[in-house]
Amino acid sequence: MESLRVITVEEHFHHPEVSAEVRALSGPLPVTPDEGFATFVQDEFMPDQDSAERLGGSRLAHMDKAGIDVQVVSHGAFSPTNLDRPEAVDLCRRVNDRLALQISEHPTRFRGFATIPLHDPAAAADEMKRCVHELGFVGTLITGTCGGRFLDDERFDPVLSAAEAVDLPIYVHPGFPDNSAVAGYYAGNWPAAVQFTFATHGFGWHMEAGVHILRLILSGALDRHPGLKLLSGHWGEFAAGWLDRFDGTFAKTRYLERDVSDYYRDHVWITPSGMYTHNQLNYLLGEVGADRIIHSEDFPYLVRDDVAGFLADADLPDDQRHAIAHRNAEQLLRI
Template sequence: MRIITVEEHFDHPESVARVLELSGPGPITPDAGFGEFLGTFMPDRDSAERLAGTRLAHMDRAGIDVQVVSHGANSPGNLAHPEAVRLCRAVNDELARQISEHPTRFRGFATLPLHDPAAAADELKRCVGELGFVGALTHGAIDGVFLDDPRFEPVLAAAEAVTLPIYVHPGMPQRAVSTPYYAGSWPASVQFLFAGPAFGWHAEAGIHVLRLILSGALDRHPNLRLLSGHWGELVAGWLDRLDEVVGWVDYLDRAPSAYYREQVWVTPSGMFSQNQLNFIVAEVGADRIIHSEDFPYVVRDNVAEFLEQADLTESQRVAIAHGNAEKLLGMSGQ
């Protein structure tokens, strides 16, 4: 069975170094053990920086035919500085170069300089038209705001025009959120995990999608397509409640769940749970689920095996494994 995974990352070391230099202090105040913790939290450089080598060997072992790759942590797409335009272009060009060495095994999501929305829209069009990329991926808030902000209308319009999705990936909540919500009588490493991959950035990524719904962005852009990882970043399990409560005001053209089920696709991001799969199939349907591992931050040996052994019909299995990705990303027969 052909397997395509769509939340897979790489690092561009020169851009990461410049992002860290320009970004200033992060949202977590470090303590004595925080630096050492971050060193163990990050993936090995070969897996992160090269598409060939250990990554390709892992794909062969895990049964992955194609990874759709995007930039990982410390992305220049979130850099609030004019240099983001140059850095994003460098990231995209390097990703395209590495994909060209194994064109049947990898595709790309663009990194967009959202600090400059017009440049971001142009870069998305360039990445699709010249580099053959199949969408874009963003990381959390951009300079304190989300994609529903009116300044990002050119980006949403560009994504709609190329008929390819934006992957609304989590990013670390800013300090104004992280400190009151996630700091406490625990080490900085625990605050980082609580605010980040344990809970906080999933809640924020779900809020990001909900803001696009509530702002009317999906009405203004009815063909805009979104991808949401980690089984829908908490939102997919809350659709009935959203319909009921938002329905108390006559505000939207459709129920929140209608926007979600018609314009959002969900991926597992390596959270391979049959119970969660069952629930999401029931809530949004197998035709709205696309497989993902979250490599190299999450490394699973059972990427193909999870779907092969899952309690699914054969048509559902094929759709999640590759059919939905091929249709959404324009990859049929590739």
């Protein structure tokens, strides 16, 4: 097998001052803390500073060890993109400027996704365009909803139009569910750490991220914005595995002009986000095809030594292996 170039696209960094401001402005987490909860959150969502805050140093050493040629980097936990306050506009700009500066120090190894202030859709559209045209970014990443609103809300049409105009994708990344959802669905007779995990990276925010994509389909947003391109992590956040079910059930409503799966396969690319299981890879190859899968690790929250090895070991024709490892990202993100 020829040498495998690897590009990963769900990789994160922290702007420490902005993250601290977002935490202060956002108020308490939607979980009643108990003993050990604060330490748990710190360990889960604020990895070691060198890995999280610098693109050089230990991150580059990890990339070399794991076989990663290029990371596409976006802001991680406590991002200002879904902060529902006017301060988000300046905070997002600060994140993007910091990321662009760090990328400029290692221009062959990194690219960036824009962080945009969804609180102000017009400003968000402008910031997306600035990041692409002035900073050289290759798309946008959002983390969940803003003010409880998903991107299908027509107030976000300027954002979707901007993504079409720059012809680059929006990565629909999970974010903290609404407080009422956390209380209603994920609270129970278990410790705060279990509730928080159930609501977020253990299950809840992945389900919500899949709902986010479905809402864009069902709302007609993809008819209004036929050029919109979307990325969905964690093997499609459950939704990618239910396409046949969606087609069979929503066809009975006689509402959509096309099958849900047609919209999905036309507009969505999926990534593994470090969930390196060959059964899932093989299943999703059948559902969406090799040309709709792009590699990712979810660094620094997941640190895998087998980033390149997972694809090298997969039972794939070399053409599909190279498509997933680098070619799809190169084409979609114009890398």
